[in-house]
Amino acid sequence: MLTVTGTVACRCLGSGSRIRIPRWSSGTRAAARERVGVSKTQVPAVEGLFTMDNEMPHLIGGKVPGRESYFFPKHLAGGDPAVSGPVELETVKLSRNGYVWSYTTSHYPPPPPFIVGTEPYRPITIAAVKLPREQLVVLGQCVLGVTPDDLEIGTEMELVLDTLYSDDEHDYMVWKWSPVNLPAPQTGAGIRSDIETTTDQVTRRL
Amino acid sequence: MDEIAIIGVGMHPWGKWGRNFVEYGTSAAHEALAEAGVDWTDVGFVSGAVTVRCGYPGYVAGSSFARALGFNGSQVASTYAACASGASAMQVARGQILSGATDVALVVGADTTPKGFLAPNEGERPDDMDWLRFRLVGATNPVYFGLNARRRMDLYGATQEDFARVKVKNSRHSVHNRRARFTKEYSIDDVLNSPIVSDPLHLLDICTTSDGGAAVVLASMDYARASGHCDPVRVAGISTVLPTYPDTVIDLPYLATDSAAATAEPERGFKQSIGDQVYSEAGLGPDDIDVAEVYDLSSALELDWYEQLGFCSEGEAEGLVRDAVTAIGGRLPVNPSGGLGAFGEAVPAQALAQVCELTWQLRGQAGERQVHNARVGISANQGLFGHGSSVLVRR
Numbered sequence: 001m002l003t004v005t006g007t008v009a010c011r012c013l014g015s016g017s018r019i020r021i022p023r024w025s026s027g028t029r030a031a032a033r034e035r036v037g038v039s040k041t042q043v044p045a046v047e048g049l050f051t052m053d054n055e056m057p058h059l060i061g062g063k064v065p066g067r068e069s070y071f072f073p074k075h076l077a078g079g080d081p082a083v084s085g086p087v088e089l090e091t092v093k094l095s096r097n098g099y100v101w102s103y104t105t106s107h108y109p110p111p112p113p114f115i116v117g118t119e120p121y122r123p124i125t126i127a128a129v130k131l132p133r134e135q136l137v138v139l140g141q142c143v144l145g146v147t148p149d150d151l152e153i154g155t156e157m158e159l160v161l162d163t164l165y166s167d168d169e170h171d172y173m174v175w176k177w178s179p180v181n182l183p184a185p186q187t188g189a190g191i192r193s194d195i196e197t198t199t200d201q202v203t204r205r206l
Numbered sequence: 207m208d209e210i211a212i213i214g215v216g217m218h219p220w221g222k223w224g225r226n227f228v229e230y231g232t233s234a235a236h237e238a239l240a241e242a243g244v245d246w247t248d249v250g251f252v253s254g255a256v257t258v259r260c261g262y263p264g265y266v267a268g269s270s271f272a273r274a275l276g277f278n279g280s281q282v283a284s285t286y287a288a289c290a291s292g293a294s295a296m297q298v299a300r301g302q303i304l305s306g307a308t309d310v311a312l313v314v315g316a317d318t319t320p321k322g323f324l325a326p327n328e329g330e331r332p333d334d335m336d337w338l339r340f341r342l343v344g345a346t347n348p349v350y351f352g353l354n355a356r357r358r359m360d361l362y363g364a365t366q367e368d369f370a371r372v373k374v375k376n377s378r379h380s381v382h383n384r385r386a387r388f389t390k391e392y393s394i395d396d397v398l399n400s401p402i403v404s405d406p407l408h409l410l411d412i413c414t415t416s417d418g419g420a421a422v423v424l425a426s427m428d429y430a431r432a433s434g435h436c437d438p439v440r441v442a443g444i445s446t447v448l449p450t451y452p453d454t455v456i457d458l459p460y461l462a463t464d465s466a467a468a469t470a471e472p473e474r475g476f477k478q479s480i481g482d483q484v485y486s487e488a489g490l491g492p493d494d495i496d497v498a499e500v501y502d503l504s505s506a507l508e509l510d511w512y513e514q515l516g517f518c519s520e521g522e523a524e525g526l527v528r529d530a531v532t533a534i535g536g537r538l539p540v541n542p543s544g545g546l547g548a549f550g551e552a553v554p555a556q557a558l559a560q561v562c563e564l565t566w567q568l569r570g571q572a573g574e575r576q577v578h579n580a581r582v583g584i585s586a587n588q589g590l591f592g593h594g595s596s597v598l599v600r601r
Contacts, residue, residue: 045342046332068467076335081451082469101456102360104352105405110344111325113337124344128353128456135466137456139343148405153360164342174342 045164045172049073051093052173057161058096059138059175062089070094070134094138097180098129100155101137103148115172117165118144125150127177129157143178156180207487210303211430211438212599213310214242214423215562220387220416220549224318227257227264230419230555231316232274239312242423243433247278249423250308253299254284255291255315255554258327264317267554271314281308289501290446290589291315292420292557293597297446299424309429315554316419323347324415324551336459336590343461347503348412350458352404355506359406362521364509369411370397371527372505373547379534380544382574387416388548397505411505416550420558422565439568443484443598449476458590477514480586480594485516488598492516495538496580497567499560501587502545511586512540539577542567557595560585568601 044052049072051058062074064083070092071077077089109121125142142151143162157177164174216237218230231254239246254268264270268284281302287294292315299311323346331337339345358364374394380386392410400409430438452464454471474482485491492515500515502508509523517538518526526532532540543549543563546556564583566572580601587595 046338049342064468068465069469070465070467072462073338075333076338078451078464080468102353102357104349104356104407105402106344106346106349107402107404108323110340110346111323112328113326113330113341114344115341126343126345126349126353133467135452135454137454137463139339139345139456139461141343148356153357 040166040169040171042171042173045174048075050161050175052161054161056096057159057175058093059159061092061094061134063092065090068134070136072136072138095131095133096159098131098138098157100151100153100157101128101130102153103127103142103151105148115165117163127151127157129177140175140177143176146179150179207443208304209427209440209442210300211425211427211435211440212422212561212565213425213430213433213435213438214238214240214244215565216241216421217385217559217562218316218419219385220418220552222321222387223417225417227316227318227417227419228270228274230318230417230552231267231271231314231421232419234316234419234421234555235271235275235312235314238314238421238423242310242425242435244310244423244425246275249278249310249312250280251299251302251311252280252282253295253302253311253313254282255295255313255558256284256286257291257315257317257554258286259317259319264554267315271316286554287446287593287595288589288591289551289553289556289587290593290595291554292559292561293444293585293587293595294446294589294593296422296424296441296558296561296597297444300441300444303424303426310423310425312421312423313558314419314421315556315558317552317554318417319415319550319552321415335461339459339461345458345461346404347458348404348407350456351412351504351507352407353456354510355407355411355504356405358506358509358524362524364506364524366398366406366408367394368509368524368527369407369505370394372502372508373397373410375527375530375533376502376508376541376545376547379542379575380548383544383548386544386548387414387418387550388544407504407506410547413503413546414550416552418549418552418555418559420555420562422558422561437601439565439599439601441597442490442600443487443596445480445483445487445594445596447479447483447594449592450474450479453592475514476592476594477510477586477588478516480588480596481515481584483594484584484596484598488600490582490598490600494582495584497542497564497577497583498538498540499543499545499563499583499585500540501556502541502547503551505547508540508545515584515586534575534577542572542575542577557585557587557597560587561597561599564597564599568599
């Protein structure tokens with residue numbers, strides 16, 4: 001089922017959870033808040049582009065029926081000229097994993113309609129990630145803390161949900177890319193105390 | 207493809223003048239018409255390249271320029287194709303001339319551009335790809351330039367010094383161009399010491415936004431000869447091609463590329479196809495080119511064009527700039543005007559400004575930045591949402 005809108009309970013980090021939370025993610029702060037009872041409602045920054053599933057989020061794409069032609073986002077899909085006549089695109093979940101096609105940063109705060117989520121602005125890293133099944137490249141911010149030094153063409157990335165910006169009542173969520181093989185933690189930096197590291201996560205790091 | 211003649215060009219200097227864009231366009235038009243020796247009232251077609259930033263889309267540009275010159279009752283069209291607007295406006299005018307609908311056309315574009323990042327219009331507009339990329343990803347134009355530059359580094363071993371060499375070369379050219387906004391010569395250290403904007407690109411690798419205007423008077427070959435232009439610079443090809451599905455290179459303003467899962471990517475990518483079109487129309491190839499004006503939105507993108515236009519193979523562009531092949535005095539000078547790095551973007555004027563420079567070069571009127579014995583020139587540029595732009599001129 002595609003849960004696109006509405007309030008989603010924050011259920012990351014429950015005991016025995018197999019979910020990997022990006023170690024820098026502000027989404028973990030939302031989780032931390034919930035544990036002390038200061039929950040905000042998570043809503044998508046723009047509706048209909050991704051599932052609001054903290055465990056296994058997917059981008060929502062369009063697909064030509066009976067043909068491996070994918071588009072993202074679906075509501076602004078192009079056409080496949082090999083298909084004649086009007087086409088009703090299927091709604092599909094795009095793959096959650098892919099490989100870095102290229103990467104860069106925005107060292108200066110982008111102008112509106114971008115909303116700066118952290119004050120003062122911290123440079124964001126942006127990755128273009130190629131999805132192997134769909135053979136398309138999707139842009140996205142990387143989770144906070146990832147720098148170009150952590151990436152190279154071919155680095156495996158995973159789609160996660162994270163906060164784009166917040167107001168008093170809501171966390172406005174967006175998809176972000178997170179390296180699958182997180183770099184080894186640096187002493188005294190990077191790892192937040194409120195993140196529980198699962199066995200699975202440790203194994204994958206190694 | 208039949209040729210048409212360029213019988214006049216004009217350009218308002220680029221800068222940050224803060225005046226109404228119509229002034230810049232009108233100034234350029236007056237210069238082009240005077241050079242052509244054509245009376246404004248004899249112009250049969252006005253083709254305006256439109257900006258979206260100056261009120262009602264450039265006051266619907268063709269008519270605003272015409273009104274400023276004094277309505278003359280001619281036919282008019284206005285074209286918006288982002289950075290490709292000038293080439294698209296020339297394309298429309300060429301069609302009018304080759305169809306016999308008119309003998310002489312004025313093509314004009316101008317802009318007054320706000321400082322800083324180019325950004326979408328205000329409002330909540332999730333149905334606009336340009337809005338989405340800013341809101342959800344913070345993907346400014348330099349972000350896309352950075353993606354391109356990073357691939358050159360990781361795939362071809364390009365360095366930040368290579369990118370800086372492009373800026374240094376173009377800044378040397380600009381010293382001799384009184385119409386350029388920046389005429390200072392920069393060093394590699396200047397570039398490398400400027401702040402990073404979008405890794406790996408520095409501030410001085412990325413073009414700024416400017417005010418400016420440019421105009422071209424186009425005519426049928428018969429009209430040109432009859433009006434005393436015996437050996438005019440000729441337009442041998444104009445390309446305003448679309449990409450071919452699937453376009454697999456992420457480009458602004460999109461959040462994703464086409465999918466190549468069902469249809470393999472075409473043998474020739476979008477940027478290659480832009481040049482292919484003018485070469486085909488002109489019956490010429492990359493080896494025939496003496497001078498080029500290409501869209502150096504970033505210094506790394508200039509290198510990309512060397513390859514896309516066939517000046518060298520993929521991954522070899524850095525070698526051309528290291529060996530000064532593309533500097534004035536080299537075998538194939540690129541951006542003798544100083545390029546966008548020296549001018550800055552004045553979007554609807556830019557493709558026309560490239561044609562102005564090529565025209566001066568082919569006439570031997572470029573002064574200290576003259577490319578020796580230039581007979582064939584090519585411009586290349588690209589408007590967002592998939593507008594190709596290239597013009598091939600010859601003498």
